[in-house]
Amino acid sequence: MTGHGLRPATAVLTVAAVRRAEAAAMAELPEGALMQRAATALAVVAGSMLREICGRVTGSRVVLLVGAGDNGGDALYAGARLAARGARVDALLVADRHHVGGADALRRNGGRVQVVALGDLVAAELVARADLVVDGILGIGGRGALREPAAWLAAVARETDVAVLAVDLPSGVDADTGAVADADAVVHADRTVAFGCLKAGLLLGDGALRTGELAVVDIGLSFDDVATSELVVRIDDDSAAPLLAGPGARDDKYTRGVVGVSAGSEAYPGAAVLATAGARHGLAGYVRYAGHAHEQVVAHWPDVVARPGRVADAGRTQCWVVGSGRGLDEDARGAVLDAAALDVPLLLDADALTLMADDADVRAAVVARSGVTVLTPHAGEFARLAGVPVGEDRVAAVRSLAADLGAVVLLKGSATVVAAPDGHAYVAASAPPELATAGSGDVLAGLLGSLLAHHEAHAPLDPARAALLAAVAAHVHGAAGAVAADDGRTVTALDVAAALPAAVARVRRSSPE
Numbered sequence: 001m002t003g004h005g006l007r008p009a010t011a012v013l014t015v016a017a018v019r020r021a022e023a024a025a026m027a028e029l030p031e032g033a034l035m036q037r038a039a040t041a042l043a044v045v046a047g048s049m050l051r052e053i054c055g056r057v058t059g060s061r062v063v064l065l066v067g068a069g070d071n072g073g074d075a076l077y078a079g080a081r082l083a084a085r086g087a088r089v090d091a092l093l094v095a096d097r098h099h100v101g102g103a104d105a106l107r108r109n110g111g112r113v114q115v116v117a118l119g120d121l122v123a124a125e126l127v128a129r130a131d132l133v134v135d136g137i138l139g140i141g142g143r144g145a146l147r148e149p150a151a152w153l154a155a156v157a158r159e160t161d162v163a164v165l166a167v168d169l170p171s172g173v174d175a176d177t178g179a180v181a182d183a184d185a186v187v188h189a190d191r192t193v194a195f196g197c198l199k200a201g202l203l204l205g206d207g208a209l210r211t212g213e214l215a216v217v218d219i220g221l222s223f224d225d226v227a228t229s230e231l232v233v234r235i236d237d238d239s240a241a242p243l244l245a246g247p248g249a250r251d252d253k254y255t256r257g258v259v260g261v262s263a264g265s266e267a268y269p270g271a272a273v274l275a276t277a278g279a280r281h282g283l284a285g286y287v288r289y290a291g292h293a294h295e296q297v298v299a300h301w302p303d304v305v306a307r308p309g310r311v312a313d314a315g316r317t318q319c320w321v322v323g324s325g326r327g328l329d330e331d332a333r334g335a336v337l338d339a340a341a342l343d344v345p346l347l348l349d350a351d352a353l354t355l356m357a358d359d360a361d362v363r364a365a366v367v368a369r370s371g372v373t374v375l376t377p378h379a380g381e382f383a384r385l386a387g388v389p390v391g392e393d394r395v396a397a398v399r400s401l402a403a404d405l406g407a408v409v410l411l412k413g414s415a416t417v418v419a420a421p422d423g424h425a426y427v428a429a430s431a432p433p434e435l436a437t438a439g440s441g442d443v444l445a446g447l448l449g450s451l452l453a454h455h456e457a458h459a460p461l462d463p464a465r466a467a468l469l470a471a472v473a474a475h476v477h478g479a480a481g482a483v484a485a486d487d488g489r490t491v492t493a494l495d496v497a498a499a500l501p502a503a504v505a506r507v508r509r510s511s512p513e
């Protein structure tokens, strides 16, 4: 039981958990009350979209695409509210049944309801000429691709570029994974109103590309009884801020935490500069560097204590970061084994992950560690480590590798997924695509190592807390990408690092309620 204190915008539930939370809420409420809450919120967002598009709701043309289930019911009741405010609302029924109460409510308020067959040109014309299309075809009950005539009407909406508001989830997206079974049979939403909580499909995979601007409305679901295995916690500014507090008046550089970095090599000195750049802004009071690029590191960052020697001789730290650009030779292998033997948190990135995948002794040394281990693969490194590609269910894949290796796993990507061996899982999903630039992962590794060292210096980390910190680091890294890309600027990894202080400040300014 882990859901205490979560907000709708941070709770990512499986469909099964949503169903149970809804059932528990419904048991306490009058019949239909949850759907009315959902429909009211939906009508508010639709109303504001219509004001943006046509200046007002009265006289605007709204088309509802209505499937067989409660998702269609939400659309119909919201349509009834818009019709009551003077919108011209047409409901197009695309399934062989529909929510009868919703359709009656729409008709009572002056809306029209009609059944649509494939090739119905009148229906296509209504979609093409609408000011707003509301997608109530499928919600969390959807399975697989849209069927006809829904797929065809979704295509008409896409091709005519009409504004689309998705109810709970863009139809045709798998709610739990974000998988899209057929790229030609899915709704592309400009906005999505999610009810009660998030679903992974809104943030991950192809689903994230179909969701548009995302609003989560509170319909009164409780997360108290949601099991760890059914929950992913989304990190936002409010949840990250408490973990980014600045030093206290009694702190010195050691009490703030010492992070060690062994990255880069003669061939790749840049990775050392970038990883230490990240480490300088992750709250640790002291950054050590041990490796071949010590001269380049000091030339860039005079505050980093950089030496050419071994990890084992570099002095005490509260976390080591090993791997980025470190190489695959015997010397790099020694750095990983040295660090693995220490009893402090260890972050392995890039080449260290490849060594772990290729060398059974390295893998065994890492798996046998008693201290917290954090692995930060991208999809390619993940596949090498796991022996299979990530696949469509990123959350399940990351949880499974974390459990197998007894390590926290952070899988990088447009959304970053983190899991601890016990199943605690997190997602950071607001990074801009500008982060997809060489070396930005090195900055993340340094940043996260620094955050781990800082927190380890205050209280020994357990894997679940390390996983939370990993997601916080990914969130701050994403925020730095956004700061760096502000005003349409181009972004390099060094720009991401340079934006970290402003990103930390931005996240700290958020004030959780």
Ligand SMILES: NC(=O)C1=CN([C@@H]2O[C@H](COP(=O)(O)OP(=O)(O)OC[C@H]3O[C@@H](n4cnc5c(N)ncnc54)[C@H](O)[C@@H]3O)[C@@H](O)[C@H]2O)[C@@H](O)CC1
Pocket: 022, 023, 026, 034, 035, 036, 038, 067, 068, 069, 070, 071, 072, 074, 095, 137, 138, 139, 140, 141, 142, 143, 144, 145, 146, 147, 167, 168, 169, 195, 219
């Ligand atoms: N249960 C509740 O308390 C609440 C549910 N709400 C809404 O209810 C939705 C879930 O409703 P339902 O459980 O009725 O499910 P949906 O409305 O998502 O759709 C399920 C129906 O579609 C059919 N179907 C599934 N995949 C299909 C496909 N690929 N092509 C064509 N038909 C397909 C199913 O056989 C089923 O009849 C949520 O997403 C949300 O919008 C909201 O009203 C809030 C309250």
Ligand SMILES: Nc1ncnc2c1ncn2[C@@H]1O[C@H](COP(=O)(O)OP(=O)(O)O)[C@@H](O)[C@H]1O
Pocket: 350, 378, 411, 412, 413, 414, 415, 416, 431, 432, 433, 434, 435, 436, 437, 438, 439, 440, 441, 442, 443, 444, 477
């Ligand atoms: N499309 C994207 N949108 C947002 N962030 C992305 C995207 N693609 C990659 N990222 C992020 O950029 C970073 C790239 O890291 P990585 O793949 O390790 O690159 P490198 O090894 O060059 O440093 C990761 O933090 C990843 O999450």
Ligand SMILES: [K+]
Pocket: 071, 135, 136, 137, 138, 139, 166, 167, 168, 169, 170, 171
């Ligand atoms: K929908």
